Amino acid sequence: MPKRKLDPLPSAAFQILLSLADQDLHGYAIMRQVLEQTDGRMRLGPGTLYSSIQSLLEESFIKEVDSREDATPGDQRRRCYRLTSAGLKLARSEAERLAGLLRVARAKKILRGDYV
Amino acid sequence: MSEKIYAFLLRLYPSGFRKAYGGEAMQLVRDRLRDEKGLSCRLRLWRDLLVDLAMSLPREYRNAQPVLASSSTQRRLDGVPSFHVLEDQPPSVGTILAAVLFVLLALGTLSMMLKHVGDHRRSSDSVMQGRAAQTRWAPSPGSAARLSGNASHATVAVSQPAVAPSSADSPRAASTDLMLDNAERQRVIEAAVDNLKKHYFDSGGAEKMANALLFHERNGDYNSINDGKAFAELLTRQMRKVGQDVDLAMEYSPARLPDHPQAQTPEDLARYRNFLEQNNCFYKKVEILPHAIGYVKLDGFADASICRSTAVAAMASLNGTKAVIFDLRDNRGGDPAMVSLMAAYLFDHPEYWYSPRPGPTPQSWTQSPVPGNHLADKPVYLLTSASTWSAGEQFSYDLKMMKRATLIGETTGGGAHAGVWHRIDDHFGMGIPEVRVVNPYAKNDWEGTGVEPDVKVKAADALIAAEKLAESKLQRGKTD
Numbered sequence: 041m042p043k044r045k046l047d048p049l050p051s052a053a054f055q056i057l058l059s060l061a062d063q064d065l066h067g068y069a070i071m072r073q074v075l076e077q078t079d080g081r082m083r084l085g086p087g088t089l090y091s092s093i094q095s096l097l098e099e100s101f102i103k104e105v106d107s108r109e110d111a112t113p114g115d116q117r118r119r120c121y122r123l124t125s126a127g128l129k130l131a132r133s134e135a136e137r138l139a140g141l142l143r144v145a146r147a148k149k150i151l152r153g154d155y156v
Numbered sequence: 157m158s159e160k161i162y163a164f165l166l167r168l169y170p171s172g173f174r175k176a177y178g179g180e181a182m183q184l185v186r187d188r189l190r191d192e193k194g195l196s197c198r199l200r201l202w203r204d205l206l207v208d209l210a211m212s213l214p215r216e217y218r219n220a221q222p223v224l225a226s227s228s229t230q231r232r233l234d235g236v237p238s239f240h241v242l243e244d245q246p247p248s249v250g251t252i253l254a255a256v257l258f259v260l261l262a263l264g265t266l267s268m269m270l271k272h273v274g275d276h277r278r279s280s281d282s283v284m285q286g287r288a289a290q291t292r293w294a295p296s297p298g299s300a301a302r303l304s305g306n307a308s309h310a311t312v313a314v315s316q317p318a319v320a321p322s323s324a325d326s327p328r329a330a331s332t333d334l335m336l337d338n339a340e341r342q343r344v345i346e347a348a349v350d351n352l353k354k355h356y357f358d359s360g361g362a363e364k365m366a367n368a369l370l371f372h373e374r375n376g377d378y379n380s381i382n383d384g385k386a387f388a389e390l391l392t393r394q395m396r397k398v399g400q401d402v403d404l405a406m407e408y409s410p411a412r413l414p415d416h417p418q419a420q421t422p423e424d425l426a427r428y429r430n431f432l433e434q435n436n437c438f439y440k441k442v443e444i445l446p447h448a449i450g451y452v453k454l455d456g457f458a459d460a461s462i463c464r465s466t467a468v469a470a471m472a473s474l475n476g477t478k479a480v481i482f483d484l485r486d487n488r489g490g491d492p493a494m495v496s497l498m499a500a501y502l503f504d505h506p507e508y509w510y511s512p513r514p515g516p517t518p519q520s521w522t523q524s525p526v527p528g529n530h531l532a533d534k535p536v537y538l539l540t541s542a543s544t545w546s547a548g549e550q551f552s553y554d555l556k557m558m559k560r561a562t563l564i565g566e567t568t569g570g571g572a573h574a575g576v577w578h579r580i581d582d583h584f585g586m587g588i589p590e591v592r593v594v595n596p597y598a599k600n601d602w603e604g605t606g607v608e609p610d611v612k613v614k615a616a617d618a619l620i621a622a623e624k625l626a627e628s629k630l631q632r633g634k635t636d
Contacts (some may be wrong), residue, residue: 068182068184068188070482083204084208085204085208085209086180086181086184086185086208087169087175087181087216088208088211088212090173090176090181091212091219092174093177094177118183150254
């Protein structure tokens with residue numbers, strides 16, 4: 041059986057799903073959004089970004105949409121990406137998994153306070 | 157330019173990925189180039205791109221081979237090779253060129269790294285003889301001064317290079333050809349006279365040597381000498397002739413001698429410690445030969461403060477043996493404290509341990525007996541060669557004089573005496589013995605002559621000879 045590329049869900053793919061949670065974005069905008077939501081910790085390079093996008097597309101967690109809104113003169117048409125319902129479900133289940141981990145960490149007194 | 161380089165790197169990705177996302181990846185890089193200006197931003201951008209390339213490239217190639225990944229599930233006939241098409245089109249010329257360039261870059265990087273490692277090894281050699289040796293200066297006969305000094309006052313071993321790296325190896329020491337002028341000659345003579353009067357242990361002898369040098373200078377004997385090496389050799393000969401002391405030496409270094417004692421950094425110490433550990437503190441072999449004969453091949457006496465535990469473990473492992481052979485044929489000297497430490501195992505009570513080099517903390521008596529040690533009454537054989545030098549010779553000489561060991565092999569190299577190093581200027585320095593050391597065994601020790609073995613054989617045959625001697629002695633012991 042071929043190994044599923046998104047099982048377990050890589051961090052970069054999860055961040056891309058999160059970045060698309062409330063808006064459609066093109067590649068560079070995804071990179072900027074991920075940078076922002078990780079407080080500058082994750083700067084997706086083009087290889088990692090499009091490799092992850094490719095995997096998410098193959099599994100139908102995101103889909104392509106056309107957008108000409110931010111196209112500058114001479115700029116090529118950019119592909120934007122949108123979260124699908126399957127993608128939303130995947131992101132939610134990953135978030136819940138992480139929340140579970142946080143609960144364990146708090147129970148073990150590794151983390152304190154109301155983080156979640 | 158950056159865009160072009162990235163476009164080139166993008167060719168390294170599988171064609172499927174390039175077709176699908178090459179344009180977008182390029183667009184992303186263009187966006188970042190537009191938004192991230194300034195040197196630090198550009199450096200960060202390139203770091204990101206290269207790291208990203210290294211991380212994502214293998215993954216993309218793995219992902220580009222779904223057929224291969226699932227091939228194990230396909231039915232295969234035994235012994236029949238099966239082939240899987242990984243790419244639906246042959247690689248383009250550009251891809252092949254990119255691959256060639258990538259390989260060349262990788263090879264270039266590798267060779268640079270290897271060179272770096274080589275340099276590091278060479279610099280590691282400079283610390284081979286221990287911290288004690290770092291304050292030791294060992295000039296070679298007729299060669300440039302060799303200085304590893306971390307101290308302005310350093311112990312000098314006259315006659316052969318034993319311990320220190322060439323100062324030419326030091327990045328700080330730029331080699332220059334010096335043509336002596338009158339002022340330089342005068343400066344050297346004045347400094348030599350001054351140093352002799354201040355530091356030589358025999359003030360009467362110092363006065364005589366100083367007068368002799370000044371006499372030759374007034375006589376104009378030095379005026380025609382423009383070569384630094386020849387000048388240093390002449391002064392050395394004259395001092396030794398008048399002072400009757402072979403420890404005295406004037407040395408010339410074409411490379412500039414360091415101004416001040418070089419401070420030993422924690423990195424130096426760590427590198428030195430690491431070097432010793434990697435070389436097992438110069439214990440090249442510790443074995444039990446047939447007939448319970450212990451064999452230790454020791455190529456140097458490493459710094460006792462670092463290698464004590466290695467030495468203790470090595471000696472303890474020989475505890476059950478009936479005789480011990482120390483192979484010093486490749487021993488180039490080292491730390492006198494380690495010599496004394498090892499000698500302690502060969503006696504059951506403290507013995508006077510003669511050293512021609514007065515160290516900062518002289519250990520004149522062996523620390524015998526060593527608790528739990530059973531080697532004090534076992535026969536000891538030392539293998540020597542013409543390369544056995546300095547501390548290796550001290551170990552041999554003392555044990556021979558005390559009749560505690562049988563020396564087998566060749567006469568040793570002959571480096572015994574030591575003085576204290578005094579820098580005169582950028583190219584001249586001199587070694588002066590400051591303390592008179594009395595040899596309890598003879599008027600002269602092994603300086604210049606070496607230590608004579610009890611059994612003379614070629615160095616290559618020494619081990620066999622020693623084994624035979626040891627075996628016959630053990631046999632005799634049984635029959636007695």
